[in-house]
Amino acid sequence: MRRLGSYLAVAGGVLLVGVGIVMLRLAPEAQGVLMVLAYVCIGVGCGAFGHGMGTILSRWAVKGHPDVQRQLAIEQTDERNVTITNRAKAKAFDIMLFVFGALMLSFALMEVALPAILLLVAAYLFVVGCQIYYISKYQREM
Amino acid sequence: MERKLYIEEGSDLENRLEQLRRERGITQDELAAALAVSRQTIGSLENGRYNPSILLAFKIARYFGKTIEEIFVYEEDAE
Incomplete structure (x- = not known):
């Protein structure tokens, strides 16, 4: 398959x-x-x-x-490799939130078209929403 | 002082993995193959840089014919 x-x-x-x-x-x-x-x-x-x-x-x-x-x-x-990969992903996610925030602020200061900024905000909120969803899901499962 | 309720990575948990492996006369590669993990995992376990999951701890204990407590020693902080 x-x-x-x-x-x-x-x-x-x-x-x-x-x-x-x-x-x-x-x-x-x-x-x-x-x-x-x-x-x-x-x-x-x-x-x-x-x-x-x-x-x-x-x-x-x-x-x-x-x-x-x-x-x-x-x-x-290998469980250590999986742990390392997951930890790296988590770190990258934390950094990504900062980068997204800085990008939104930059776009707003640059007076980029409103739809572009709103799309970026929507994407940011979607990602944060996914995080909350999975926290809730794993809280119930574990 | 607040009592620790968790095991920090790379601290408090000691193990006799290297000693047991040497007693058996096997290499890290051979032990890794027997446990279906990477050689780096065995090296990290022996150096105390990585704490195994409970499943891997059971696999290691069964491989050496010992209990988990005989291989892994958790030193609780004195109050």
Whole structure:
């Protein structure tokens, strides 16, 4: 199933890049949303292709090497590694809240368009809301 | 003085892991493979930089045929 997902990501990525290039070729004079959409297709396509191909290649590289596969599985599930990763994520989250705050303040002082600032505030509140939701969820589960 | 209700990472909890491993004559790599953890985890446990989960503590105790208390020693602060 995971393998199928990787191949689908590669195929979807190639398709999106193709669609983006075709859109640029067919309507080189396009303005606004249409032009942005073409570049978004190319960007997302490249991302999906790279992610899928990376997974396929890494799986291919360890194929026929059960020792390496086992070691990789251990490294991924090792409780110390998981703890370190989670602690790093938590630290990065704390920093991100400060960065978001500073960015909102900067945008407000720069008199950036109100919709952009409101989107940023909404994103900030959404992230904080997620944190509260998961605190509540884990309080009930643990 | 306020009594500690938790175990701080890398303090208070001591262990005899390195001593037991040496008595068995096995390397950190071999112990790590037997416990399905990374070698770095074994090194950190032996140095006292990392405290194991209760599951890993049980696995270690079972591997050496001892109780958790025989391997891990929690030194409570004197009031």
